[in-house]
Amino acid sequence: xxxxxxxxxxxxxxxxxxxxxxxxxxxxxxxxxxxxxxxxxxxxxxxxxxxxxxxxxxxxxxxxxxxxxxxxxxxxxxxxxxxxxxxxxxxxxxxxxxxxxxxxxxxxxxxxxxxxxxxxxxxxxxxxxxxxxxxxxxxxxxxxxxxxxxxxxxxxxxxxxxxxxxxxxxxxxxxxxxxxxxxxxxxxxxxxxxxxxxxxxxxxxxxxxxxxxxxxxxxxxxxxxxxxxxxxxxxxxxxxxxxxxxxxxxxxxxxxxxxxxxxxxxxxxxxxxxxxxxxxxxxxxxxxxxxxxxxxxxxxxxxxxxxxxxxxxxxxxxxxxxxxxxxxxxxxxxxxxxxxxxxxxxxxxxxxxxxxxxxxxxxxxxxxxxxxxxxxxxxxxxxxxxxxxxxxxxxxxxxxxxxxxxxxxxxxxxxxxxxxxxxxxxxxxxxxxxxxxxxxxxxxxxxxxxxxxxxxxxxxxxxxxxxxxxxxxxxxxxxxxxxxxxxxxxxxxxxxxxxxxxxxxx
Numbered sequence: 001x002x003x004x005x006x007x008x009x010x011x012x013x014x015x016x017x018x019x020x021x022x023x024x025x026x027x028x029x030x031x032x033x034x035x036x037x038x039x040x041x042x043x044x045x046x047x048x049x050x051x052x053x054x055x056x057x058x059x060x061x062x063x064x065x066x067x068x069x070x071x072x073x074x075x076x077x078x079x080x081x082x083x084x085x086x087x088x089x090x091x092x093x094x095x096x097x098x099x100x101x102x103x104x105x106x107x108x109x110x111x112x113x114x115x116x117x118x119x120x121x122x123x124x125x126x127x128x129x130x131x132x133x134x135x136x137x138x139x140x141x142x143x144x145x146x147x148x149x150x151x152x153x154x155x156x157x158x159x160x161x162x163x164x165x166x167x168x169x170x171x172x173x174x175x176x177x178x179x180x181x182x183x184x185x186x187x188x189x190x191x192x193x194x195x196x197x198x199x200x201x202x203x204x205x206x207x208x209x210x211x212x213x214x215x216x217x218x219x220x221x222x223x224x225x226x227x228x229x230x231x232x233x234x235x236x237x238x239x240x241x242x243x244x245x246x247x248x249x250x251x252x253x254x255x256x257x258x259x260x261x262x263x264x265x266x267x268x269x270x271x272x273x274x275x276x277x278x279x280x281x282x283x284x285x286x287x288x289x290x291x292x293x294x295x296x297x298x299x300x301x302x303x304x305x306x307x308x309x310x311x312x313x314x315x316x317x318x319x320x321x322x323x324x325x326x327x328x329x330x331x332x333x334x335x336x337x338x339x340x341x342x343x344x345x346x347x348x349x350x351x352x353x354x355x356x357x358x359x360x361x362x363x364x365x366x367x368x369x370x371x372x373x374x375x376x377x378x379x380x381x382x383x384x385x386x387x388x389x390x391x392x393x394x395x396x397x398x399x400x401x402x403x404x405x406x407x408x409x410x411x412x413x414x415x416x417x418x419x420x421x422x423x424x425x426x427x428x429x430x431x432x433x434x435x436x437x438x439x440x441x442x443x444x445x446x447x448x449x450x451x452x453x454x455x456x457x458x459x460x461x462x463x464x465x466x467x468x469x470x471x472x473x474x475x476x477x478x479x480x481x482x483x484x485x486x487x488x489x490x491x492x493x494x495x496x497x498x499x500x501x502x503x504x505x506x
Contacts, residue, residue, distance in 0.1 A: 139164075139165055139166060139167040140165060140166055140167065140231040140232055140472075140473050140476060141167055141169045141228065141229050141230050141231050141232075142158075142166045142167060142168045142169065142230070142231065142232045142233075142234060142469065143168075143169065143170045143171070143172065143223070143225060143228070143230045143232070143233045143234070143254065144168060144170070144171040144172065144233075144234045144236060145171075145172045145220065145223070145233055145234065145235050145236060145237060145240070145249065146172065146173075146235070146236035146237030146238070146239075147171045147172070147173035147175075147180050147183075147184075147236070148236060148237070148324065149323075149324065149458055150236045150260045150458065150461070150462055150465070151171065151173075151234070151236040152183060152184050152187070153190075153458050153459055153461075153462035154234055154236065154260075154462045154465050154466060155168060155171070155184065155207070156184075156190065156193060156462075157431075157459070157462045157463050157465075157466045158466050158469075159195060159207060159208070161466060161470075164466075164470065165470060165473040165474070165479070166232070166466075166469055166470070166473060168212060169212060169213060169228060169230070170212060170213040170214070170215060170224075170228055170230070171212060171213075171214055171215075172214075172215050172216065172217060172223060173214055173215075173216060174216050174218060175216070176202075176214060176216050177199050177201075177202060177203065177204070177205055177214045178199070180205055180214050181197050181198070181199050181205045184197055184205075184207070185197040188378070189378060189379050189428065189458070190429070190459070195207050195208045196208050196209070203215070213228070219248075220240060220245075220248035220249050220251075220252055221248050221251055221252055222252070223249070223252045224252075224253075225249060225252040225253035225254040226252060226253025227253070228253075229253075230253060230254045230255070231254070231255050231256065231476075232254070232255070232256045232257070232258060232469055232472060232473075233249040233254045233256070233257045233258070234258055234260060234465065234469065235249065235257050235258065235259045235260060235261075236260045238260075238261050238325075240259075241259050241261050241262070241263055241264050241289075242263065242264040242265045242268070243265050243267050243268060243287065246259055246263075246268070246287045247287065250286055250287070255286065256286055256287075256288075256472055257286065257287045257288070258288055258289075258290060258465065258468055258469055258472065259287065259288070259289040259290065260290055260461075260465050261289070261290075261292060262289060262291055262292050262295070262352055262356055263287075263288075263289035267285075268285065268287050268288065268289050269284060269285050269288055269289070270288070270289045270290075270291050270295075270356065270359040270360055271288055271289070271290065271291070271360065271468055271471075272290075272291050272295060272296055272299045272300070272360045272433075272464075273296075273414060273433070273464045273467045273468055273471070274299075274300045274303075274410075274411050274413075274414035274415065274433065275299045275300055275303050275360045275361065276360040276361070277467075277468070277471055280471055280472070280475060281475055282472075282475040282476060282477060288468070288472070290461075290464060290465050290468050291353075291356055291359070291360070292351075292352070292353050292356065292461075293381070293455065293457040293458070293460070293461035294318045294320070294351060294353035294372070294381070294383065294455075294457070295353045295356045295357060295359075295360075296433045296434075296455070296460070296461055296464050297318075297381075297383050297433055297434040297453055297455035297457075297460075298316060298353055298354065298357055298383055298385065298434070298453075299357050299360050299361060300406075300411050300414050300415045300433055300434055301385075301403060301406075301415060301434055301436060301451060301453055302357055302361065302364070302368070302385070303361060304402055304403060304406045304411070304415070305387065305389065305399075305402070305449070305451070306361065306363065306364060308391075308402040309389040309390065309391040309394065309399075309402075309449070310389055310390030310391055311364060311367055311368075311387050311388075311389055311390075312367070312387070312388040312389060312390060312447070313367045313368070313387065313388055314367065314368050314385060314386055314387030314388060315354070315368070315369055315370055315385075315386055316353070316354040316368060316369070316370030316371075316383060316384065316385045316386075317370055317371055317372070317373060317383075317384045318351060318353065318370065318371075318372045318373070318381055318382070318383050318384075319372075319373050319375055319381060319382050319384070320351075320372045320373065320374050320375065320381040320457065321374070321375065321377045321378055321379050321380060321381050321457060322342035322343065322347075322374050322375070322376065322377070322378065323374075323457075325338060326338045326342035326347065326374060327339055327340065327341060327342060328341065328342060328343065329341050335349060335350075337349055338374070342374065342376065343376045344376065345374075345376070346373055346374070346375050346376075347373070347374035347375075348371060348372070348373055348374075349371070349372050349373075349374055350371065350372065351370055351371060351372040353370060353372075354368040354369050354370035355368065355369060368387075377424060379428055379456060379457065379458055379459075380424040380425065380427050380428050380454065380455070380456050380457065381424075381454075381455055381457045382424065382437075382452060382453065382454050382455070383434070383452070383453045383455070384450070384451075384452050385450070385451045385452075385453070386448065386449070386450045387448070387449055387451075388447050388448055388449075389447050389448075389449055390447070391447070392446045392447055393446055394443050394446075394447075394449065395443055396441045396442060396443050399441050399443065399449055399451065400417065400436070400438045400441050403415065403417050403436045403438075404417050407436075413431075413432065414432055414433045414434075414464075415432060415433065415434055415435075415436070416430075416432045416434070416435040416436070417435070417436045417438055418435050418436065418437055418438065418454070419438050419439065421439060422437075422454075424454065427454040427455070427456055428456055428459070429456060429459045430454070430455070430456045430459070430460055431456075431459065431460055431463045432455075432460060433455060433460055433461075433463075433464055434453040434454070434455050434460075435453060435454045435455065436451065436452070436453050437452045437453065437454060440452040488500065488501075
C-alpha cells in the first residue's frame with residue numbers, strides 16, 4: 001500500500017495519495033504554477049485566498065475550513081462565535097449569594113445568517129479547537145484550611161464562577177463532615193445554598209456532585225497536601241499569618257499559600273485586586289496575602305484619589321460589623337474592649353487597614369491611619385475617609401466623577417458608585433470591594449475631602465480571594481501558553497522556515 005501524505009496544517013492531516021494529488025493546486029504556495037495566485041502573509045494584513053472552482057469537494061471543504069481563516073492573522077479576526085455578543089444581566093442579590101442564576105438569556109436572536117464556510121468550520125471545529133487565552137487546561141488543586149466565614153464564602157464564590165482554573169478538592173474543618181456540610185448548606189446571612197450538598201462518607205462531602213474531601217487536623221504539618229497534590233492552600237483560619245506558620249503548608253506539600261488576612265512579616269507580599277495585582281508573578285513568593293477586607297475596600301478608591309488629586313494625609317474610620325474574634329457575652333479577651341458583648345455594644349478597636357494601604361500603594365506610607373468601631377450588625381461595613389489633597393478648589397461632583405470614571409474603566413468589578421440613599425443591608429452580597437456613597441461625599445475648604453464607601457466584609461472580600469487565586473493560576477508555569485486556534489499559525493510557530501510560513505511583502 002502506498003504511503004499516505006500528511007499535511008499538518010489541514011483538518012485531516014494524513015490523506016490517501018490520490019487525494020493528495022488534488023492538493024497540488026493554486027491553493028498551496030509550494031506548487032509549480034503560481035501565475036494564477038499571489039500569496040501574501042503579513043501580520044498587519046488581512047489576506048484573501050483565491051480558490052479555483054475546479055477543486056474536488058473534499059479539497060474545497062478542507063481548504064475553506066483550514067486556509068481561508070488562516071490567511072487572516074488571529075489578532076485581526078474574531079473567534080468562531082456569533083457576530084452579536086451575548087450579554088449577561090447583572091446578578092441580583094440572591095444570585096450573588098450563591099443561588100441559581102436565572103438571568104441568562106439566549107443569544108439565538110442575535111445569530112447571523114450561516115455561511116458555507118461557517119458550516120464547514122463548525123463541522124471541523126472539534127479537530128481545529130485549541131485552548132483559548134486565559135484557560136488553564138489542567139486545573140490547580142485547591143485546599144481550604146479553615147472552613148469558617150471566609151472559607152465557606154470562598155467555596156460559594158468559587159462554585160459560582162464558570163470555567164474556573166481552580167479545583168477545590170479538600171477542606172480542613174475541625175468540625176468534620178457533619179458541620180462542614182450543614183453550615184455550607186444553611187447560612188444565616190447568605191441563606192440556603194441552592195447547590196446540592198451531601199455527605200458521601202465520613203471523610204467526603206459533595207457539592208452538586210463534585211466530591212470534596214474533609215479532613216480535621218489543627219496542625220498544618222499533618223495535613224495531606226502532598227498526598228493530594230495540592231497546588232494552592234487558602235489559609236482562612238486567621239492563625240497562620242506569618243512565614244513560619246503559613247510555611248507549614250509548604251512543608252506539608254502545598255506549592256502556594258494565600259493568606260486571607262493581613263500578613264505578619266515583610267517577607268510576605270500583599271496584593272489587592274484592582275490596585276497592585278499587576279506586580280504579581282509566579283516566582284515572587286510562595287506565600288502571599290490578600291490583605292484585610294477593609295484594606296480591600298479602602299485601597300481602590302484611595303488609589304483613585306491619590307492619582308487624581310494627590311493625597312497629603314488623612315484618617316479613616318471603619319464602622320465594622322462584629323466578627324468571630326469578639327465575644328457574644330462578656331468574656332476574657334486580650335483586647336479588653338473586644339471582651340465585651342458584641343451584639344450589645346459599639347466597640348472601638350484598632351485596625352491596621354489604613355497603614356496597610358502603603359503595602360500596595362508605597363507612596364502613601366505614613367500618610368494614613370485609622371480606627372475601627374465594631375457595631376452590632378452581623379455583616380456589611382462602611383469606611384469613612386477624610387484626607388487633605390494637593391489639588392485645590394475641588395467640588396464633590398468632581399470627586400464623584402473621578403470615581404465614576406474608575407468604576408466604569410480600570411476598576412470595573414472592584415469599585416462602584418451608588419447614588420441611591422441605601423443602608424447597610426442593601427449592600428449584603430455585593431461582589432465589589434467598595435461602593436462609594438456619592439451623596440455623602442463632601443469637600444471642606446480648598447483641600448479637605450470626605451468619602452464614604454460601603455463593603456460586604458465577607459462576600460465581597462471572598463470574591464477578591466477567588467480573583468487572587470485565579471491570578472496565581474494564570475501565572476502558573478505553562479498556564480499562559482496560548483495556541484491560536486489556527487492550525488497553520490500553530491504549525492508555523494514550530495516550523496517558520498517552511499514555505500507555507502514565509503512572509504512576503506506586498
